Amino acid sequence: xxxxxxSELKASPLSDLHAIADQLGLDGFxxxxxxxxxxxxxxxxxxxxxAEKQPANGEGGxxxxxxxxxxxxxxxxxxxxxxxxxxxxxxxAVAAARPTRxxxxxxxxxxxxxxxxxxxxxxxxxELLGNGSAFLRVNPPEPSDEDVYISAAQVRRxxxxxxxxxxxxxxxxxxxxxxxxxxxxxxxxxxxxxxVAEGPRYEDLAAAxxxxxxxxxxxxxxxxxIEWLTPIGxxxxxxxxxxxxxxxxxxxxxxxxxxxxxxxxxxSLVLVGVRPEELTxxxxxxxxxxxxxxxxxxxxxxxxxVERAIEAAKRVAVRGxxxxxxxxxxxxxxVPAARKALVSARNLSEHGSLTVIATASRPxxxxxxxITLDPALTRSGHFPALxxxxxxxxxxxxxxxxxxxxxxxxxxxxxxxx
Numbered sequence: 462x463x464x465x466x467x468s469e470l471k472a473s474p475l476s477d478l479h480a481i482a483d484q485l486g487l488d489g490f491x492x493x494x495x496x497x498x499x500x501x502x503x504x505x506x507x508x509x510x511x512a513e514k515q516p517a518n519g520e521g522g523x524x525x526x527x528x529x530x531x532x533x534x535x536x537x538x539x540x541x542x543x544x545x546x547x548x549x550x551x552x553x554a555v556a557a558a559r560p561t562r563x564x565x566x567x568x569x570x571x572x573x574x575x576x577x578x579x580x581x582x583x584x585x586x587x588e589l590l591g592n593g594s595a596f597l598r599v600n601p602p603e604p605s606d607e608d609v610y611i612s613a614a615q616v617r618r619x620x621x622x623x624x625x626x627x628x629x630x631x632x633x634x635x636x637x638x639x640x641x642x643x644x645x646x647x648x649x650x651x652x653x654x655x656x657v658a659e660g661p662r663y664e665d666l667a668a669a670x671x672x673x674x675x676x677x678x679x680x681x682x683x684x685x686x687i688e689w690l691t692p693i694g695x696x697x698x699x700x701x702x703x704x705x706x707x708x709x710x711x712x713x714x715x716x717x718x719x720x721x722x723x724x725x726x727x728x729s730l731v732l733v734g735v736r737p738e739e740l741t742x743x744x745x746x747x748x749x750x751x752x753x754x755x756x757x758x759x760x761x762x763x764x765x766x767v768e769r770a771i772e773a774a775k776r777v778a779v780r781g782x783x784x785x786x787x788x789x790x791x792x793x794x795x796v797p798a799a800r801k802a803l804v805s806a807r808n809l810s811e812h813g814s815l816t817v818i819a820t821a822s823r824p825x826x827x828x829x830x831x832i833t834l835d836p837a838l839t840r841s842g843h844f845p846a847l848x849x850x851x852x853x854x855x856x857x858x859x860x861x862x863x864x865x866x867x868x869x870x871x872x873x874x875x876x877x878x879x
Contacts, residue, residue, distance in 0.1 A: 465506050470499045478502065489636075583609045583643070584628035587621050589773055591752050597627055597643060610640045619646045619654050622776040622784075624727055626650050650780065663775040668807035671696040671829065674860040675785075675816070678719040683712060686845035690869055691832050691852045692860040695783050696808025698827060699818040700791075703834035708846055709820040710739060712834065713789050716818060717748045720785060727777045727784040731770045733763035734793030748787075756793060764798035767791075771805045771817075778813040788819035800825050829855040849876040 470478065478498050482490035485505045490498055585599040585608070593613035598604060609631050611621065621627065629647040634640055646654040671694025677684040693699045701709045717730055732743055732753040740753050751773075752766040767788055774784035786806075791799040799819075804827055806817035824831060833851035838844070849872060858866035 465503060467499060467503060470502060471495075581631055582628060583607075583631045583641070584626070585609065587611065587623055587625040587627055589616065589621070589623045589751070591769075593617070593769065595621060595623075596640070606640075608640055610638070610642045611646075612642070615643060615646060619649060619657070620776045621646070621649070622727070622773050622780070622782075623729075624777065624782065625780075629654075657780075660779060663779050663809075666779070666812055667810040668696070669810045670694075670856050670859055671808045671814070671816075672859045675720065676723065677716060681715055681719075683708075683845040683847065684715055684719060686847045686849075687712075687716075687832055689861065689865070690847065690849060690872055691830055691854050692857060692865075693816065693818065693830050693854075694808070694860045695816055696806060696814035697816050697818075697829045697854075698803045698806040699816070699830035699832060700803070700824060700828045701818070701820045701832045701834065702822065702824055703839075703848075704822065704836045706840055707834035707836040708839040709834060710735070710789050712832070713787055713818065713820050714743070714746060717787050718746070720787075721747045725783055727774065727782055729770045729774060729784070729786045731767055731786060731788045733766050733788065734758070734790055739789075758793075760793055760795050760798075763793045764795060767794065767798070767802050771802055771815075774815045775805065778807075778809055778815040780813065782813045783816075784813070785816040785818065788817065791819050791821040791825070796825065800827065803827055849873055 465481075470481075473481075475495055475498075478495065479490060481502055482498060485502060487501055487505060490501065493501060583597060583599060585597040586601040587595050588598050588601075589595045593616060595611040595613075595616050596604070597609040597611055599607045599609070611627075615621070619627075627643075627646055627649055630644045631641045632644055634642070648654060649657045673695045674688070675693045675695060675697075677688045677693075679685050679688065687693070701712055703709050717728070720726055720728055728748055730743065730748045730750045732740060732750045734754070734756045737755055740750075740755065743750050743753065751770055754762055754766055770786050770788075774786050777784040786802075788802065791802065794802070799821070803817055803819065803825060806815050806829075808814045831851070831853050833848040834846050835848040838846035838848075853873075854860065854869070857869050861869070
């Protein structure tokens with residue numbers, strides 16, 4: 462059995478000591494100082510220095526003979542020990558650290574425990590975080606200490622969305638971690654992760670005009686007017702426009718509260734380019750923002766926040782769900798980024814839908830629903846504060862029927878004459 466010498470370990474560079482520690486299966490060896498690392502190696506491998514092996518009376522013959530014998534064996538072809546291989550010549554310290562039987566016995570339980578831990582399965586519902594990572598809620602919707610962390614790389618690779626039911630093996634949390642981590646995603650909504658990843662691309666799917674109206678709160682006069690005169694459907698590109706003080710943010714907040722009670726909708730609220738006070742108010746609202754940045758953030762940061770929410774909503778729609786992304790506001794985004802967010806909204810013919818409802822000071826083009834607010838009516842307290850003549854919904858008959866579409870035309874004509 463090869464015995465490690467403290468003197469030899471002290472003479473070895475730190476890189477060789479790390480290699481030895483890795484061979485022995487030491488945990489956290491890279492954080493140890495050299496002296497502590499040597500102690501840990503000797504304790505694990507069962508080795509002692511020559512001085513520690515000497516008898517208490519100080520007789521050192523045995524240790525001296527051992528060192529001379531070691532030197533003579535290295536220089537003699539008649540030695541009973543096999544000469545070092547090429548790899549051993551290149552890494553003498555590693556070669557000296559061939560695990561003893563004791564070390565192998567100690568490592569086997571650790572390896573078995575690691576394999577057993579990796580095979581522990583977890584299943585739950587995905588909840589995306591603002592930074593791109595996620596949690597697997599094992600007892601949704603409430604968080605718990607049993608929840609499993611999912612890295613942002615896994616979220617992107619498997620195109621996970623909030624609400625997905627995911628299963629896979631987990632590993633125990635490390636020293637600096639609080640939650641266990643998902644090793645890999647095996648199933649998504651009951652199907653294998655590989656089959657889901659090979660699904661169709663959102664942009665390649667056929668789209669149709671919205672045909673199912675979103676029900677809002679009929680008790681609010683402004684929302685009632687929007688629901689019947691400028692209806693929003695699943696898959697609509699709806700824009701709330703108006704000048705300063707028109708009430709765009711308040712209207713969007715009321716729409717968010719109304720939709721929060723609708724079953725079967727995956728809602729996401731994105732606040733970009735807003736006032737700090739509006740962030741605080743939104744945090745206290747019924748729908749917590751998935752992303753929130755003030756107007757001090759750059760246009761690129763704002764665009765990235767919107768894009769992350771849109772991409773997550775696309776995955777919901779591809780899998781047959783109905784997603785709604787509410788954005789306040791598009792004004793701080795570059796025009797191409799704002800149009801890209803709007804054009805992402807669509808009613809997929811054979812899948813789900815993605816609805817975008819956003820605020821802006823002006824239209825961008827391509828909207829299917831235009832909700833224009835009148836600042837004068839808002840400031841004077843006259844509600845609904847809807848500028849009906851400047852508002853419209855494309856193909857409203859698909860959402861409210863032929864009679865409803867006729868009523869909208871008559872109301873708009875009457876508003877235009879005033």
